[in-house]
Amino acid sequence: DIQMTQSPSSLSASVGDRVTITCRASQGISNYLAWYQQRPGKVPRLLIYAASSLQSGVPSRFSGSGSGTDFTLTISSLQPEDVATYYCQKYNSAPLTFGGGTKVEIK
């Protein structure tokens, strides 16, 4: 099975900083990758699908890139409401594995 590895597992940054989270697949998955945000105590929310397509209603400071095995989620200017755990998920075939998550905090 394909493994999904996220890094870092946690990070702390200042408001306005550019934040980058990476997700690596153990085998190529083309662009079958999504990113989700889960705020504390809340339900996960889709941010990005097909590696780089922004879900409707998601602020444009979020962007995704990558293809094959290496992917990134970028927050161009971190805001207080972005405090959350971010997960990648591959969906090219079963199992639809999630990454371990990256917890983002404000410094």
Place this chain on the structure above:
Amino acid sequence: EVQLVESGGGLVQPGGSLRLSCAASGFTFRSYAMNWVRQAPGKGLEWVSSTSGSGGGTFYADSVKGRFTISRDNSKNTLYLQMNSLRAEDTAIYYCAKGYDYNYYYHIDVWGKGTTVTVSS
């Protein structure tokens, strides 16, 4: 508005069974794949199972294969997860989640609020 409402969670003893339900509304249920995703206390998201729009294709995580069964009743707009031989490590919030398209190999675009399953003696 798309809504997914889970029910059926609760406290069950190890080795016991439970059936979760997910009532869907606001979209043409039979046209979309559906998923179950769980989250153990303080842990990350774990994909559990998916089914295609017709219910003809079903897929499971190795951790639940042979113990859990996903099914759907498109006439009732309801998704199910039958969970047998439950273990302590199955304790989690179980989320019902809508796939973006008919087949399972698409991203999840809508999540329910979840139902909590606790396996303990």
